[in-house]
Amino acid sequence: MSTDTSDAAAEDAPDADEGDAPTRAELAARVADLEESLAAATDDDDGKKMSIIATKGTLDMAYPPLILASTAAAFGYEVTVFHTFWGLDILHEERSKDLKLSSVGNPNMPVPNAVAAIPGMDRVTTKLMERKIDDNDTATIEELVETSLDMGVEFQACQMTIDLLDYDDEDFYDGVTTGVGAATALQDMADADIQLLV
């Protein structure tokens, strides 16, 4: 649009003798530039963004980031979940199906700490929780990961902790982004409307 406008404007600029005053053509070009940058800026803000950092890998703590991520995607948010430390297990195809509940130090569990510390108790309480999840038709972690991926959620697996925990890229669900670090997460958080550490 800018070339046509400036040619036409230059020909009939009656106030060209006004010294330093910009010509109509210059003004038209500036308006075109401003409109372009405004459009770019507005475009960028068009979609809302959410950034979650998932650091926990227990069965109970795996749910909040996945539920919020899939729900935000349903709202049309662009969602990134950066998984680090035990949060990696949520994206680990095998381990995500076998996440445990810790009964020690959790006063909401039906067993006292002294009993909870007995070897094998975590397995018992995890089984009880899994049965409840099944009875209530609550989605499993695997279902939530797959659903979120289908909805366009970007799951990122922190490269430093992949190396630290000796995991491989192939261990994760298809579609999980690897080879990312804190700077990527920070950039996403800076761009996001909602940032959460879980």
Add this chain to the structure above:
Amino acid sequence: MSADYDIAETLDVKGESCPMPVVKTRSAVDELDADEVLEVLATDSGSMSDIDGWADGTAGVELLAQEAGGDVYRHYVRKTE
């Protein structure tokens, strides 16, 4: 008791709980053409508040009505664009 809408699709999420009713509603709406109405059948009592909140915060959808009758909650969502 069914509403007087020209229903294009019905989504049955009976038995499913949060976040699935909202997430699946979104996916079903994505499959509709503009102006078509989706009927959602849910048993999750939280779906009344959740689908209301979702429709309110989501561009391109309008919640026409919600009905709670018996064990099933019915939601009518129109795709606006």
